[in-house]
Amino acid sequence: MDFSYTDAQESFRDELRVWLEENLPDGWLDGERELPSDDDERLAFLRDWQRTLADGDWAGIHWPEAYGGRGASLVEQTIYREEMARVNAPPQVNVIGINLVGPTLIEAGTEEQKSRFVPNILSGEEIWCQGYSEPEAGSDVASLTTRAERNGDEWVINGQKIWTSYAHNADWCLLVTRTDSSGEKHEGLTVLLVDMNQEGVETDPIHQANDDRSFNQVYFNDAITTSDLVLGEVDEGWDIVMTLSAYEHAMTSIYTIEQRYLDLLEYCKTETRGGTPLIEKPEIRQQLADFDARIQAAKVSHYRNVSKQIETGRPGPEGSMDLVVSDELRIDLLNFAVDVQGPATSLWENGDAAFDETTGYLRSYGSWIAAGTGDIQRNIIGERVLGLPKDKKSKTSHRSE
Amino acid sequence: MDARLTEEHQRVQETARDFIESEGGMELVRRQLNGEDVVDRLWDELAELDYTAITVPLEHGGFGEGMVYLSALLEAAGRYALPGPLPETAAFAAPLISDLGNEEQKSAYLPAIADGNCKVSVAVYDDETEPLPESVQLRAAPVETNDGTGYRLDGTKTLVPYGGDADTVIVAARTRDSQGYDGISLFLVDTAHDAVDAKQLDSLDWVRPMYELTFDNLTVGPDALLGPLHGGGGPLVDAVDRYSVAAIAMLTGAADRAVELSSEYGNEREQYGQPIGMFQAVKHRAADMWIDMQSARSLVYYASWALDNDEPDAGRAVAATKSHAADRLHRVFADDMKNHGGMGFTWDHDAHIYLKQAKSWRNFLGSPEAYRDRLIESRLAESE
Numbered sequence: 001m002d003f004s005y006t007d008a009q010e011s012f013r014d015e016l017r018v019w020l021e022e023n024l025p026d027g028w029l030d031g032e033r034e035l036p037s038d039d040d041e042r043l044a045f046l047r048d049w050q051r052t053l054a055d056g057d058w059a060g061i062h063w064p065e066a067y068g069g070r071g072a073s074l075v076e077q078t079i080y081r082e083e084m085a086r087v088n089a090p091p092q093v094n095v096i097g098i099n100l101v102g103p104t105l106i107e108a109g110t111e112e113q114k115s116r117f118v119p120n121i122l123s124g125e126e127i128w129c130q131g132y133s134e135p136e137a138g139s140d141v142a143s144l145t146t147r148a149e150r151n152g153d154e155w156v157i158n159g160q161k162i163w164t165s166y167a168h169n170a171d172w173c174l175l176v177t178r179t180d181s182s183g184e185k186h187e188g189l190t191v192l193l194v195d196m197n198q199e200g201v202e203t204d205p206i207h208q209a210n211d212d213r214s215f216n217q218v219y220f221n222d223a224i225t226t227s228d229l230v231l232g233e234v235d236e237g238w239d240i241v242m243t244l245s246a247y248e249h250a251m252t253s254i255y256t257i258e259q260r261y262l263d264l265l266e267y268c269k270t271e272t273r274g275g276t277p278l279i280e281k282p283e284i285r286q287q288l289a290d291f292d293a294r295i296q297a298a299k300v301s302h303y304r305n306v307s308k309q310i311e312t313g314r315p316g317p318e319g320s321m322d323l324v325v326s327d328e329l330r331i332d333l334l335n336f337a338v339d340v341q342g343p344a345t346s347l348w349e350n351g352d353a354a355f356d357e358t359t360g361y362l363r364s365y366g367s368w369i370a371a372g373t374g375d376i377q378r379n380i381i382g383e384r385v386l387g388l389p390k391d392k393k394s395k396t397s398h399r400s401e
Numbered sequence: 402m403d404a405r406l407t408e409e410h411q412r413v414q415e416t417a418r419d420f421i422e423s424e425g426g427m428e429l430v431r432r433q434l435n436g437e438d439v440v441d442r443l444w445d446e447l448a449e450l451d452y453t454a455i456t457v458p459l460e461h462g463g464f465g466e467g468m469v470y471l472s473a474l475l476e477a478a479g480r481y482a483l484p485g486p487l488p489e490t491a492a493f494a495a496p497l498i499s500d501l502g503n504e505e506q507k508s509a510y511l512p513a514i515a516d517g518n519c520k521v522s523v524a525v526y527d528d529e530t531e532p533l534p535e536s537v538q539l540r541a542a543p544v545e546t547n548d549g550t551g552y553r554l555d556g557t558k559t560l561v562p563y564g565g566d567a568d569t570v571i572v573a574a575r576t577r578d579s580q581g582y583d584g585i586s587l588f589l590v591d592t593a594h595d596a597v598d599a600k601q602l603d604s605l606d607w608v609r610p611m612y613e614l615t616f617d618n619l620t621v622g623p624d625a626l627l628g629p630l631h632g633g634g635g636p637l638v639d640a641v642d643r644y645s646v647a648a649i650a651m652l653t654g655a656a657d658r659a660v661e662l663s664s665e666y667g668n669e670r671e672q673y674g675q676p677i678g679m680f681q682a683v684k685h686r687a688a689d690m691w692i693d694m695q696s697a698r699s700l701v702y703y704a705s706w707a708l709d710n711d712e713p714d715a716g717r718a719v720a721a722t723k724s725h726a727a728d729r730l731h732r733v734f735a736d737d738m739k740n741h742g743g744m745g746f747t748w749d750h751d752a753h754i755y756l757k758q759a760k761s762w763r764n765f766l767g768s769p770e771a772y773r774d775r776l777i778e779s780r781l782a783e784s785e
Contacts, residue, residue, distance in 0.1 A: 001410070001469050002403050003706050009402070075402045265780065279777070289773030292780060293700070293721035300699035303404040311405070321692050379681070381688035386664040388678035388687060 003303065013079045019056055020087050025049065033088055043169055046093035050124030053092065059122050060098045067106055068122045074306045085255035096166060097121040097128035099251060101174050104244045108232050113193070130244070131161040131175035131218060139376050142185045142238065143397040146220060148177035148192055155192055157223040167203045167216035170196050178397065180235050185397040189237035193229040200224060210362035248371050249319035250309070253326050254298045257333060261291050264337050278340060291333055298325045317384040320377040327368040334361035404702065410473040417477035420450060426481055427751060433484045434607050440485045440566045448517020452487065456495040461511035467709035468492070468643060472650035472701050479654025482754050484608050486520050486563040492647035494521035494571055497640040501628030506589065510569070522567035523644070524558035524614055532771060534582045534634065541574035541586060549623040552588065554616040564612025565599045567592055571627065573637055582634025587627040594619060606761035608754065641766045642719040643708060648762050649726045650701045655755045656694035656730050659737035662751065663687045666741055683740055690733045697726040714783065720776035724769040731759040
């Protein structure tokens with residue numbers, strides 16, 4: 001057991017730090033971290049940042065070197081997340097392409113698909129979204145009914161997706177469709193790569209509780225893709241869904257949560273109530289200490305999961321614990337960050353300039369729901385880790401049953 | 402970065418489980434609960450397996466191992482709520498005597514600890530309701546003896562775990578007018594002395610009974626003073642840190658067992674025509690138990706490693722371990738009781754054994770509230 005980093009890992013960290021100092025947008029490290037409020041300007045800003053990362057080989061570091069990545073180890077990925085969180089780096093606009101679609105294409109795509117799509121993902125030239133959830137297929141995603149029918153060399157797609165992050169910016173979609181509804185629901189699914197810039201695809205942003213519009217409904221009306229853009233085998237798309245899901249569950253956001261906690265600690269050191277610094281109030285100290293302890297525990301649990309993954313070569317169901325722990329820690333921490341504002345809790349933008357607590361607090365509930373709700377993660381732990389009996393579930397996609 | 406137990410640690414855990422199973426597993430605890438003192442005979446067996454020697458330095462006949470090794474072992478022992486002052490002796494006493502003792506003291510105590518001939522306990526509390534360090538009030542007054550300046554102890558210490566089984570206790574006393582951790586000195590006191598009387602208290606946790614120790618004008622020689630006069634407070638805090646992490650390691654093992662019990666029962670027990678583990682109310686509670694147990698395990702492993710390596714955040718890690726685990730592991734045991742319905746509330750079920758152990762540890766040598774306060778102190782000191 002050794003929680004220290006090797007010299008090589010420390011120099012990886014140093015290299016990234018130096019690069020960030022030189023390449024972050026002007027003024028970013030000095031606290032000027034406002035993104036442009038105009039939608040087009042913001043997208044241009046984020047595309048710029050994505051390209052800068054790619055040019056520096058700091059996008060998709062976990063990708064194989066042959067595909068433009070660094071083949072970074074799991075420990076290096078951990079360091080990367082920690083350092084990106086430390087400087088509050090701008091978000092990656094192609095995060096779905098880089099973290100989920102790219103690795104899945106590299107693992108399951110044809111040579112033609114890889115050479116066509118993979119390079120443009122890293123640079124952010126083409127932004128990706130993933131078409132999974134539907135209005136009637138949320139947690140029970142395998143019961144989805146968006147149809148794809150073969151028509152010669154083409155597939156014709158009809159149906160509706162929802163909660164599709166970044167679809168309004170996306171050029172391509174990794175879309176899960178139903179191509180056969182005669183069998184059980186996990187059978188008869190096919191994954192298609194679909195051009196978002198066509199007449200048959202329409203996106204409609206969803207107005208979210210945090211006043212943002214980053215999720216979308218996506219409508220497919222006789223949308224077309226070609227048969228060379230089937231990912232994996234026809235009717236065996238569930239394998240692809242599981243591949244991508246494993247990449248999704250292996251991510252952690254504990255380092256951004258830790259950074260929010262450190263910001264909050266700083267706030268409590270400097271802010272006073274009735275002349276007394278918040279940090280000197282016993283109830284504030286108790287709460288902060290509990291967050292500190294939970295963050296320490298979550299970080300070490302993540303290290304333990306990573307170490308196990310290095311040994312077994314694949315992420316296990318333990319990733320569900322990282323997810324649910326992080327999501328609920330974030331909710332509690334950002335609630336507290338809003339609560340300590342006092343009466344100003346009734347206002348929207350009342351926080352420290354470094355981040356807007358109110359938006360973050362509201363968004364934290366969305367994070368709990370995304371990538372499988374906390375309830376679904378608990379089912380996964382209960383069933384796959386503890387061996388408890390599975391829920392009674394419909395085996396087909398026919399909802400009347 | 403490798404957060405796993407080594408193969409050696411895993412082997413120690415397997416051996417310990419095999420051994421305790423061969424001794425009857427939970428039957429050991431049951432016998433202790435029924436009033437039979439199983440500690441003495443069990444201790445000889447633990448010494449045979451060298452468990453008492455783990456934290457004793459090599460030059461004194463031990464293994465020279467640290468907290469990571471010990472915590473791995475105690476995690477296995479904790480599944481069975483193993484009776485006996487192993488955390489007291491191996492986590493508190495042996496490292497403290499190694500750090501502070503003079504050559505005579507080390508030679509007198511450390512090989513004896515390693516060989517299983519010396520069980521040690523901890524006597525710090527004068528008052529059952531006052532926390533540390535205020536609870537340390539007993540005065541040790543200097544007296545002249547044939548061997549030089551000795552000390553006279555006259556008073557009563559309470560909440561001494563396994564006080565009736567221990568051969569030696571480390572006593573915290575004040576040697577000058579002082580408050581806080583200043584002015585505290587530590588003494589090695591042998592319980593066989595005529596002027597020492599041990600009385601068992603009506604304890605919440607019958608497996609780990611608390612004792613009252615009365616010192617009736619006990620005079621000890623200069624060789625009883627462990628470490629610097631008036632300067633025992635700092636080392637006491639360090640020893641309590643190791644001891645608390647060791648205790649949470651045991652509770653983590655117990656929590657692991659409680660999760661297993663709930664999972665097994667969730668499959669076996671049927672109501673409304675299905676196994677109760679199919680109901681999300683039970684399934685999710687079990688998942689939360691597992692998450693809390695894993696979180697405690699993470700904290701124990703990191704705190705143990707940080708203590709062994711004198712990491713700058715070791716104090717903060719210990720504070721996180723005790724404060725986070727104390728209440729949450731208690732909840733794991735309470736949830737295990739709930740999952741078993743009426744059976745979980747019976748004396749015959751093991752849930753109450755673990756529950757009481759966790760509650761008995763909650764405020765012992767530092768409440769979660771006190772540790773949280775200390776955690777923030779450490780955090781602020783780190784960031785300056």
